[in-house]
Amino acid sequence: xxxxxxxxxxxxxxxxxxxxxxxxxxxxxxxxxxxxxxxxxxxxxxxxxxxxxxxxxxxxxxxxxxxxxxxxxxxxxxxxxxxxxxxxxxxxxxxxxxxxxxxxxxxxxxxxxxxxxxxxxxxxxxxxxxxxxxxxxxxxxxxxxxxxxxxxxxxxxxxxxxxxxxxxxxxxxxxxxxxxxxxxxxxxxxxxxxxxxxxxxxxxxxxxxxxxxxxxxxxxxxxxxxxxxxxxxxxxxxxxxxxxxxxxxxxxxxxxxxxxxxxxxxxxxxxxxxxxxxxxxxxxxxxxxxxxxxxxxxxxxxxxxxxxxxxxxxxxxxxxxxxxxxxxxxxxxxxxxxxxxxxxxxxxxxxxxxxxxxxxxxxxxxxxxxxxxxxxxxxxxxxxxxxxxxxxxxxxxxxxxxxxxxxxxxxxxxxxxxxxxxxxxx
Ligand code: LLP
Numbered sequence: 485x486x487x488x489x490x491x492x493x494x495x496x497x498x499x500x501x502x503x504x505x506x507x508x509x510x511x512x513x514x515x516x517x518x519x520x521x522x523x524x525x526x527x528x529x530x531x532x533x534x535x536x537x538x539x540x541x542x543x544x545x546x547x548x549x550x551x552x553x554x555x556x557x558x559x560x561x562x563x564x565x566x567x568x569x570x571x572x573x574x575x576x577x578x579x580x581x582x583x584x585x586x587x588x589x590x591x592x593x594x595x596x597x598x599x600x601x602x603x604x605x606x607x608x609x610x611x612x613x614x615x616x617x618x619x620x621x622x623x624x625x626x627x628x629x630x631x632x633x634x635x636x637x638x639x640x641x642x643x644x645x646x647x648x649x650x651x652x653x654x655x656x657x658x659x660x661x662x663x664x665x666x667x668x669x670x671x672x673x674x675x676x677x678x679x680x681x682x683x684x685x686x687x688x689x690x691x692x693x694x695x696x697x698x699x700x701x702x703x704x705x706x707x708x709x710x711x712x713x714x715x716x717x718x719x720x721x722x723x724x725x726x727x728x729x730x731x732x733x734x735x736x737x738x739x740x741x742x743x744x745x746x747x748x749x750x751x752x753x754x755x756x757x758x759x760x761x762x763x764x765x766x767x768x769x770x771x772x773x774x775x776x777x778x779x780x781x782x783x784x785x786x787x788x789x790x791x792x793x794x795x796x797x798x799x800x801x802x803x804x805x806x807x808x809x810x811x812x813x814x815x816x817x818x819x820x821x822x823x824x825x826x827x828x829x830x831x832x833x834x835x836x837x838x839x840x841x842x843x844x845x846x847x848x849x850x851x852x853x854x855x856x857x858x859x860x861x862x863x864x865x866x867x868x869x870x871x872x873x874x875x876x877x878x879x880x881x882x883x884x885x886x887x888x889x890x891x892x893x894x895x896x897x898x899x900x901x902x903x904x905x906x907x908x909x910x
């Protein structure tokens with residue numbers, strides 16, 4: 485179902501007018517569809533139902549408590565990467581036995597916190613981390629379950645900054661080193677190797693990298709079992725692509741077809757860690773045009789949202805559809821989006837107010853003519869949007885609104901100037 489759709493020339497989210505919500509709460513504003521979040525989770529869960537995986541939502545994609553609570557209600561566990569994320573997951577009512585903890589830099593206090601919280605397992609990224617977990621488990625007299633995060637040197641064909649499955653990245657452990665750790669774990673009384681983990685990168689638009697990584701993992705799994713390890717979990721990570729432009733990614737059924745047979749062969753229960761595909765297309769960022777500026781060289785549409793609100797275009801050159809909230813035509817799909825010849829479109833750069841030339845949402849983008857005070861919707865903003873936002877240029881963070889059951893509720897008020905400085909001292 486299309487949760488963000490135009491009716492009579494105006495954008496609606498599940499029957500609620502985006503223009504009215506933006507007027508009521510101000511801009512910039514993130515507007516989420518609860519229905520879309522639930523639908524996306526269910527579609528993901530249905531696609532993999534045959535193997536009944538534990539779905540650990542990667543809350544780095546969107547950590548807002550309201551979002552986490554919705555997913556917890558849907559039965560999700562959580563994939564976390566910091567003590568702060570553990571705190572949020574627990575605050576949202578997560579079952580600790582459905583939490584797995586990845587990340588290359590876990591500190592002592594984070595490990596202690598996780599052990600005391602009774603999480604399902606650590607996804608361990610180095611021998612040094614393994615030693616640290618073992619030492620802390622001994623101190624606390626607590627059992628520590630873990631998976632080894634493998635680095636299979638498989639290319640996910642995504643931006644280099646979000647590639648994690650290649651050897652040149654800091655993530656995971658190569659197979660040879662991992663084989664050595666499997667041996668060492670045998671001498672660690674409180675440490676139990678219960679899983680193997682891989683996360684190749686994000687977003688991944690084809691099932692092939694998963695297929696290749698899983699083949700390699702299954703060979704490794706066999707050798708672990710030959711050494712007596714009792715591996716119960718196969719954690720395939722996240723990364724499942726979504727449509728930003730339209731038509732660029734495989735669909736869930738394709739990913740499932742690559743993953744399910746490997747899970748069955750492994751005899752393990754799968755963990756999947758989707759983030760983006762659950763929340764990415766469940767939100768828009770709405771911004772108000774402040775100025776239309778022509779330089780002779782170019783035409784700029786300057787908005788009240790900036791790279792501090794949504795950094796993805798600046799950081800990864802990523803594509804987000806941007807379209808007026810009031811428009812007779814629906815947002816163009818796929819290649820049409822770059823067609824400047826249709827309907828009197830004007831080619832513009834859509835930029836923010838931040839003092840950096842990287843502060844843009846789109847470059848050379850054909851848009852219907854827009855004017856000062858028009859509202860623009862930046863689509864697919866639910867994942868790595870608010871969660872990567874900052875106060876750069878001392879800009880208060882945007883507010884967040886959830887559309888549920890035909891009405892809007894504020895899930896996070898806009899930050900005030902006072903709040904931005906409240907904990908500072910001279
Ligand atoms: N599991 C692990 C261990 C991860 O590191 C990540 C994402 C995920 C799961 C979830 O990946 P997803 O299903 O959401 O693609 N800021 C970048 C994406 C960074 C992803 C970091 N790790 C972006 O805006 O594209």
